[in-house]
Amino acid sequence: MAPSADIHIEATETDPVVRARTAISRGHRELLAGLAAFTGPEPAAGHGESVHADLTGFCTGELRSHLSAADATLYAAASGAAGTRLLVRALRTGRAALDTRIDALAATGDAAAAVPLARAVEAVLAVHLEVEEAVLVPALAALPGADLPALVEDMGTLLAGGRLETPAVIDVREIPHGRRHPRIFARFDRLGAGESFTLVNNHDPKPLRREFEAAHPGAHTWDYVESGPEIWQVRIGRPGRAAAAR
Template sequence: MTRASEVYIQATATDPAVSAQADVSLVQERLRSKLSSLTRPALDADGAHAVRSALTGFCTGELRPHLAATDETLYAAASGAAETRLLVQALRAASAALQRQVDALSAAEDDASALAVAQQAEAVLGVHFTVERTVLLPALAALPGADLPSLVADLHTLLSGGALERPAVIDVREIPHGRRHPRIFACYARLAPGEAFTLVNNHDPRPLRREFEAAYPGAYSWDYVESGPEVWRVRIGRAAVDA
């Protein structure tokens, strides 16, 4: 029997995936608007120092945690699928550029330099969020094995200071093939440096290892615990210090 809460019209406001996309858009707009509001008053030299301090606090206290949480949830799920792997690589490159701008803002020696960096970050952030909103989120909503509402709930958990579950064992034998890799990559992204989980599968996951090598070269460990003929167990870990 289907519960009333599970009944919805796909691709409408009642669709949980559509609601999740709208939720992320609201979070993005709040961040973008706040950064914009902080850069504009800084054009007034009398308030430049106070705004510089506010900009640094916002970027380190709100923007940086948002970028990290997005990587651990949305990017992690998308990085495990062939359809979205290159997109995630591009988004991570842009996120890294934003992180460098945050570092540059914190290290700025004067108000004018800080303002210039913040305005550059604002421009990059606008494009970055647009790509996430118009490309990544619809792709995740359509991606087999990626539950967008759950991923967005995980995003909010991290943004509120919580932590995600990190299971010690992931048994994918009962999961349809198309849904396995996104689930595994999402679990890997939750690992802290030096942590690992054991993957249980009904075949040698060599294709998965090739995907790990493409996505995380030098940053993961792969150790066979059991090698068939009916069950394969592989201990997959995040390097103690990412390459």
């Protein structure tokens, strides 16, 4: 019988969390290498206008896609947790700084001016990715309810042009036990202010509620729609912007 894909040795390359962190690191290296092809001592060969178009395409395409996918998955998962909320705010400020520099690069019609602008993007990006890799990713690996391998898989889905599922109802009776809470937290991560989904279970999900209170204190709503005896339904959501601001 083939070994189960769920069996692994913790902290080795068989560990899904280690593989997820390796995938993130590899993606970061590829982004920086892509920029270095245009900004290094021997920039990409070709005519100035052609290189400028390729550089602009890389920054507005591949680089922006990564920034958007990381925000929708890694940042979203950490944005509501007390211990990582300020970190996500700092990372989103860094993303805004990158967007400003990418916009300036895309707007310039001067191929000669594009390389200094690209180097400015590169300098900010190197720090931004280091914070993602050295601070955010370890925090996510330790965050209750977060599933780093699933988040990295979701990033891959977005980068491949796919869309993440946002079901209005999650019936955990149909989900294996070990995957229930990560699936629920992943759905919560995709909620906007004032949005919610309904959880269906065959018992009162008190352990899950304790996990939400630990990971997202004051940043989630929990309302029973049906309370047994055979079926429990709970509406889980994010407070509206006005409520969150109080």
